[in-house]
Amino acid sequence: xxxxxxxxxxxxxxxxxxxxxxxxxxxxxxxxxxxxxxxxxxxxxxxxxxxxxxxxxxxxxxxxxxxxxxxxxxxxxxxxxxxxxxxxxxxxxxxxxxxxxxxxxxxxxxxxxxxxxxxxxxxxxxxxxxxxxxxxxxxxxxxxxxxxxxxxxxxxxxxxxxxxxxxxxxx
Amino acid sequence: xxxxxxxxxxxxxxxxxxxxxxxxxxxxxxxxxxxxxxxxxxxxxxxxxxxxxxxxxxxxxxxxxxxxxxxxxxxxxxxxxxxxxxxxxxxxxxxxxxxxxxxxxxxxxxxxxxxxxxxxxxxxxxxxxxxxxxxxxxxxxxxxxxxxxxxxxxxxxxxxxxxxxxxxxxx
DNA sequence: CCGGACCGGTTGCAAAATCGAAGTGGTTTC
DNA sequence: GAAACCACTTCGATTTTGCAACCGGTCCGG
Numbered sequence: 001x002x003x004x005x006x007x008x009x010x011x012x013x014x015x016x017x018x019x020x021x022x023x024x025x026x027x028x029x030x031x032x033x034x035x036x037x038x039x040x041x042x043x044x045x046x047x048x049x050x051x052x053x054x055x056x057x058x059x060x061x062x063x064x065x066x067x068x069x070x071x072x073x074x075x076x077x078x079x080x081x082x083x084x085x086x087x088x089x090x091x092x093x094x095x096x097x098x099x100x101x102x103x104x105x106x107x108x109x110x111x112x113x114x115x116x117x118x119x120x121x122x123x124x125x126x127x128x129x130x131x132x133x134x135x136x137x138x139x140x141x142x143x144x145x146x147x148x149x150x151x152x153x154x155x156x157x158x159x160x161x162x163x164x165x166x167x168x169x170x171x
Numbered sequence: 172x173x174x175x176x177x178x179x180x181x182x183x184x185x186x187x188x189x190x191x192x193x194x195x196x197x198x199x200x201x202x203x204x205x206x207x208x209x210x211x212x213x214x215x216x217x218x219x220x221x222x223x224x225x226x227x228x229x230x231x232x233x234x235x236x237x238x239x240x241x242x243x244x245x246x247x248x249x250x251x252x253x254x255x256x257x258x259x260x261x262x263x264x265x266x267x268x269x270x271x272x273x274x275x276x277x278x279x280x281x282x283x284x285x286x287x288x289x290x291x292x293x294x295x296x297x298x299x300x301x302x303x304x305x306x307x308x309x310x311x312x313x314x315x316x317x318x319x320x321x322x323x324x325x326x327x328x329x330x331x332x333x334x335x336x337x338x339x340x341x342x
Numbered sequence: 343c344c345g346g347a348c349c350g351g352t353t354g355c356a357a358a359a360t361c362g363a364a365g366t367g368g369t370t371t372c
Numbered sequence: 373g374a375a376a377c378c379a380c381t382t383c384g385a386t387t388t389t390g391c392a393a394c395c396g397g398t399c400c401g402g
Contacts, residue, residue: 005218006216006217007277007280007281008198008216008271008277008278008281009268009270009272009275009277009281010264010267010268010285011198011217012271013267013275014191015275016271019190019388019389020186020189020190021389027179027182036350038348038350046179049391050352050391051389051391052388052389054350054351076397088270089270091270093181096180096184096263097181098180099184099262100179100180100181100183103184103187103259105178106178106179106180107177109178110178208378209377220361220363221379221380221381222361222380223360224380245369245378246368246370246378247378247379248378248379344402345400347399347400348400349396349398351394351396354392354393355392357388357391358388359387360386361387362384362386363383364383365382365383367379367380367381368378370376371374372373372374372375
């Protein structure tokens with residue numbers, strides 16, 4: 001596959017998902033609700049190409065970050081779910097999002113989730129990880145849903161920005 | 172330079188240093204003691220090529236992560252120092268190292284520093300950041316040196332592994 | 343039972359990034 | 373004065389990425 005540059009943990013972490021797309025895909029699986037190829041392709045706001053997505057899904061699965069399973073109700077669909085190894089990247093996602101929040105010109109709507117995760121700290125991260133274990137590994141459901149809180153905060157931010165586009169419509 | 176894929180903070184963070192070498196260079200500047208081109212080139216255990224190093228130093232400087240200054244005592248030498256923006260990546264380095272520790276086959280000697288940083292938690296990270304501000308930005312020196320502790324732990328691990336190679340020599 | 347939307351990709355090609363090795367012009371050290 | 377050191381640059385080969393079109397199969401509404 002490829003040769004190992006060094007035994008440094010930071011380097012090896014980088015070699016596992018240190019390209020321009022792997023972490024984006026993991027982010028979509030963590031914070032979004034699509035697990036199929038088409039779903040991930042369509043949902044992705046950065047516009048990943050289908051050949052790259054196919055390749056990365058293979059690589060992430062080979063590296064033990066994703067698990068692929070058939071959809072019982074649809075012969076063509078496959079679900080890509082996070083493994084424990086990937087779920088343990090939640091703190092890294094939170095810390096990365098926090099840094100991006102402070103040092104890049106991130107858009108307000110997309111920053112809402114990062115801000116909640118950062119403010120929540122390790123305790124919230126653990127809750128979120130528990131929920132991901134429920135959603136992706138079949139573990140028992142936690143009491144309250146972090147993912148729902150993140151989602152509704154995001155939708156509220158979208159509604160603030162463009163009231164007619166994505167928010168709840170009253171007519 | 173390049174177009175921005177999206178306003179997501181995680182994506183923007185990735186766009187800032189999400190290639191195979193930028194973070195490695197930042198790691199070397201954080202944990203090593205070389206700041207010149209030759210120094211970084213020679214010290215780097217992954218064997219970065221000189222053209223790539225030159226390009227990345229330019230890019231990191233353009234992105235505000237590094238600052239370049241002339242060496243007063245040597246007309247050809249230039250020092251590359253971390254900016255505050257880069258120093259605030261310490262938590263991310265610590266978290267990444269921690270993940271690599273648990274989920275990759277990192278070598279024992281190179282894992283020692285990552286383990287100390289992870290065990291130390293946010294409090295130690297802050298101390299380390301204070302020290303980096305001293306070393307790279309001219310801030311006042313902190314009481315105790317985290318960097319020295321990391322370094323001596325690393326040397327002790329090296330000595331344990333190959334007593335004759337890098338450890339203190341008594342003759 | 344048929345047409346169109348949907349499924350997970352693959353293919354072909356161009357552009358960009360990376361790599362490894364060698365070289366450059368100048369400086370400092372011995 | 374020579375050798376080592378300095379920060380790069382240049383070159384050509386290889387690899388990776390990006391883009392758009394295409395593919396055969398499946399599902400769903402009428």
